[in-house]
Amino acid sequence: MAQTRKIALHYLQHASWSALPAEDRELLELAAKAARNAYAPYSKFKVGAALRMESGEIVPGSNQENASFPAGTCAERTALHAAMAVLPKGVVESIAVVVPQVKGSKPVTPCGICRQAMVEQERRQGGPIRLLLGVVKGPVIETFSAETLLPLSFDSSQLGKKPR
Ligand code: THU
Numbered sequence: 731m732a733q734t735r736k737i738a739l740h741y742l743q744h745a746s747w748s749a750l751p752a753e754d755r756e757l758l759e760l761a762a763k764a765a766r767n768a769y770a771p772y773s774k775f776k777v778g779a780a781l782r783m784e785s786g787e788i789v790p791g792s793n794q795e796n797a798s799f800p801a802g803t804c805a806e807r808t809a810l811h812a813a814m815a816v817l818p819k820g821v822v823e824s825i826a827v828v829v830p831q832v833k834g835s836k837p838v839t840p841c842g843i844c845r846q847a848m849v850e851q852e853r854r855q856g857g858p859i860r861l862l863l864g865v866v867k868g869p870v871i872e873t874f875s876a877e878t879l880l881p882l883s884f885d886s887s888q889l890g891k892k893p894r
Contacts, residue, residue: 737881742872747864750872754824757782758864761805761826764790768805771795777805777829777838781813784821789813806844810851821855826862837863837871840879848876849883854893 747755757780765778772795779791791809795802803811806825813820825848829838840848840861848859858875873879886893 737878739878740874744870744872746868747870750862750870753782754826754862754870757788757824757826758828758862758870760788760790761828761862761864762830762866764792764805764809765828765830766792768792769794772797772799772802775829776831777827779805779809779825779827781809781825782823783813783817784823785817787813787817787820804841804844806840807847810844810847814851821857822851822859824860824862826864828864828866830866832865833868834865835869837865837869839863839871842880845876845880846883849880849885850893852876853885 744750747758760780761778763778764780765776768776768778770776770793777793781789789809789812791805791812793802793805794808806827809825810822813822827838827840832838852859852875861873863871
């Protein structure tokens with residue numbers, strides 16, 4: 731007989747940035763600033779990300795599009811891959827994402843491919859990545875691990891391989 735199984739997602743919705751500690755507010759500010767370097771001539775949707783490593787380094791990222799649309803990358807992966815390219819053994823503690831042009835009460839949330847990339851990073855570093863998704867002068871969604879944002883995800887164990 732089939733069993734019903736449930737997966738719960740716990741996250742925090744903060745009414746404003748001021749509800750957060752200074753270092754989280756700083757990361758959100760840096761993400762908003764990073765959006766200025768987005769290359770988004772096709773979507774005109776400029777996304778900024780800023781990632782904080784456990785060791786304290788901060789790595790910014792922005793979306794970088796291409797005339798061949800699938801070749802473009804999101805802000806989150808730009809930052810994540812830039813960080814891992816220079817700090818391959820680093821541990822990503824938090825990633826802030828801000829789209830300054832988006833107003834209102836609903837922060838932009840990462841796409842499925844970025845969630846997949848973050849899940850791989852969580853496995854690689856052996857610990858969760860916290861996300862701060864903010865609207866300028868608006869609310870912030872705080873999540874505690876990418877894995878909970880992509881339940882039942884595909885990973886290296888299904889390839890029967892351990893990443894080296
Ligand atoms: N994009 C991001 O950079 N991050 C997100 O979380 C959502 C979408 C980018 C991809 C593309 O350059 C543009 O936003 C429109 O989808």
